[in-house]
Amino acid sequence: MPAHHLSDEILMAYAAGSLPEPLSLVVVSHVTLCPACRAQMETYEALGGSLIEEIAPVGLPDSALSDIFARLDDEASGPGEADPWGRAPARTPADHRSVDGSVPRPLRDYLGQDLSALNWRSVIRGVEEAEIALDGGEVRTRLMRIQPGVAVPKHTHGGEEVTLVLTGGYSDAGGHYARGDVQVADPTVDHQPVADPGEPCLCLVISDAPLKLTGPIGRWLNPFITY
Amino acid sequence: MEQAANVAIRREAVLPDSFTFGGVARVSTAPERVNRKADPRYLAGLLNAVGRNRDRDAFAELFQYFGPRVKAYLMRQGANEALAEELVQESMIMVWRRAESFDVSKSGASTWIFTIARNKRIDALRREKRPEYDPDDPALVPAAVEDADAMVEAAQQSQRLSVAIKTLSKEQADLVKMAYFEDKAHGRIAEETALPLGTVKSRLRLALGHLRKALMEEQ
Numbered sequence: 001m002p003a004h005h006l007s008d009e010i011l012m013a014y015a016a017g018s019l020p021e022p023l024s025l026v027v028v029s030h031v032t033l034c035p036a037c038r039a040q041m042e043t044y045e046a047l048g049g050s051l052i053e054e055i056a057p058v059g060l061p062d063s064a065l066s067d068i069f070a071r072l073d074d075e076a077s078g079p080g081e082a083d084p085w086g087r088a089p090a091r092t093p094a095d096h097r098s099v100d101g102s103v104p105r106p107l108r109d110y111l112g113q114d115l116s117a118l119n120w121r122s123v124i125r126g127v128e129e130a131e132i133a134l135d136g137g138e139v140r141t142r143l144m145r146i147q148p149g150v151a152v153p154k155h156t157h158g159g160e161e162v163t164l165v166l167t168g169g170y171s172d173a174g175g176h177y178a179r180g181d182v183q184v185a186d187p188t189v190d191h192q193p194v195a196d197p198g199e200p201c202l203c204l205v206i207s208d209a210p211l212k213l214t215g216p217i218g219r220w221l222n223p224f225i226t227y
Numbered sequence: 228m229e230q231a232a233n234v235a236i237r238r239e240a241v242l243p244d245s246f247t248f249g250g251v252a253r254v255s256t257a258p259e260r261v262n263r264k265a266d267p268r269y270l271a272g273l274l275n276a277v278g279r280n281r282d283r284d285a286f287a288e289l290f291q292y293f294g295p296r297v298k299a300y301l302m303r304q305g306a307n308e309a310l311a312e313e314l315v316q317e318s319m320i321m322v323w324r325r326a327e328s329f330d331v332s333k334s335g336a337s338t339w340i341f342t343i344a345r346n347k348r349i350d351a352l353r354r355e356k357r358p359e360y361d362p363d364d365p366a367l368v369p370a371a372v373e374d375a376d377a378m379v380e381a382a383q384q385s386q387r388l389s390v391a392i393k394t395l396s397k398e399q400a401d402l403v404k405m406a407y408f409e410d411k412a413h414g415r416i417a418e419e420t421a422l423p424l425g426t427v428k429s430r431l432r433l434a435l436g437h438l439r440k441a442l443m444e445e446q
Contacts, residue, residue: 009428012431013412017357021355021357021358025358027358032367033367035370045338046381048338048407049336049340049341050337050338051341052296052344053265054392055300055303057296060315061312064294064312064315065294068319072320102366103366104364104366105361105365106360106361
């Protein structure tokens with residue numbers, strides 16, 4: 001069970017649908033591995049359900065319902081879809097064999113291939129990264145892989161950074177982080193992670209462009225705002 | 228058999244007195260009642276009827292109830308009327324197609340439809356993909372058995388939430404609604420309400436704490 005979680009504020013923002021895509025990816029990957037945050041997030045979705053029932057309704061044209069039925073009938077008689085009145089096709093099965101379940105499904109969908117087939121780039125000896133194709137604007141989304149026992153050189157962050165551990169683990173001054181744990185690092189954190197011995201440490205990392213404290217992620221995490 | 232049982236659920240659904248929305252004598256929906264909140268078990272029964280039996284009448288009832296609400300939600304989020312109506316159509320078609328996967332033990336009907344409308348909005352207005360967790364993911368870490376037992380049934384949760392929302396102060400309720408109905412980071416909410424960001428965040432936290440407490444009580 002993960003020890004380092006996402007804040008309620010972020011879980012609620014995910015449920016409300018206001019997080020930028022890279023941060024949403026961190027949220028769904030974390031809640032796949034963290035039943036407590038998953039339950040919390042679902043409570044916030046239930047809150048959305050409750051609120052939408054209480055919203056003052058805005059009338060639809062009289063034809064709205066018959067338009068939907070007509071649309072489904074049209075598609076039924078047209079080429080292409082087998083049976084639009086029928087059930088949604090099952091989701092395309094992911095390649096479960098090659099990824100051994102270490103990578104949560106939503107993240108795997110972004111990778112589109114086996115981990116080893118990604119375009120890994122060496123950062124320093126024992127540390128590699130692979131960019132994830134995601135239109136995150138100024139936000140960079142990537143996987144990092146740190147070999148067992150390797151210390152990442154001491155660094156501070158130009159912007160906000162959020163790390164989710166997928167395999168292995170690491171320690172820094174903030175504590176120990178293992179599978180499912182999330183660490184939010186801001187530019188003031190002097191950060192020197194050391195990977196655990198044993199298996200390589202694989203992490204999902206998203207970061208705001210340097211010095212963008214009010215960037216898409218920083219806006220949610222800005223450390224200079226006290227509650 | 229399944230069909231018969233399902234119909235029974237719908238017929239037995241307890242509606243508040245004088246609440247004749249849909250129900251056995253459906254056909255015409257009294258517009259003046261559209262503002263009333265429906266019984267969550269009844270709504271779940273409709274959704275199950277669509278999922279299991281492809282029941283067009285049940286779908287029509289769901290549409291009458293949720294369509295105008297989803298439209299209002301989308302317009303609050305900045306869609307113009309034409310776009311909102313188009314997205315209502317797409318959302319409800321999605322409801323039709325996915326109804327089979329609706330699981331009343333996991334979420335209420337309104338929650339389920341809210342998430343569909345929310346995702347349509349993100350697709351259309353933000354042009355972003357919407358990552359979601361997959362309950363069948365082999366990587367999913369299941370909840371401990373005792374935690375799962377302690378979870379409040381979805382329909383019950385929905386009712387408690389509605390009650391709890393009414394006990395929020397107006398300021399808290401307004402902020403929660405802004406957070407859900409307007410696609411804004413909390414910093415933007417602060418700008419627009421002319422409240423300090425710290426106040427927005429602490430007020431929101433209080434509201435969330437309050438709602439959570441309401442959900443935990445009486446277990």
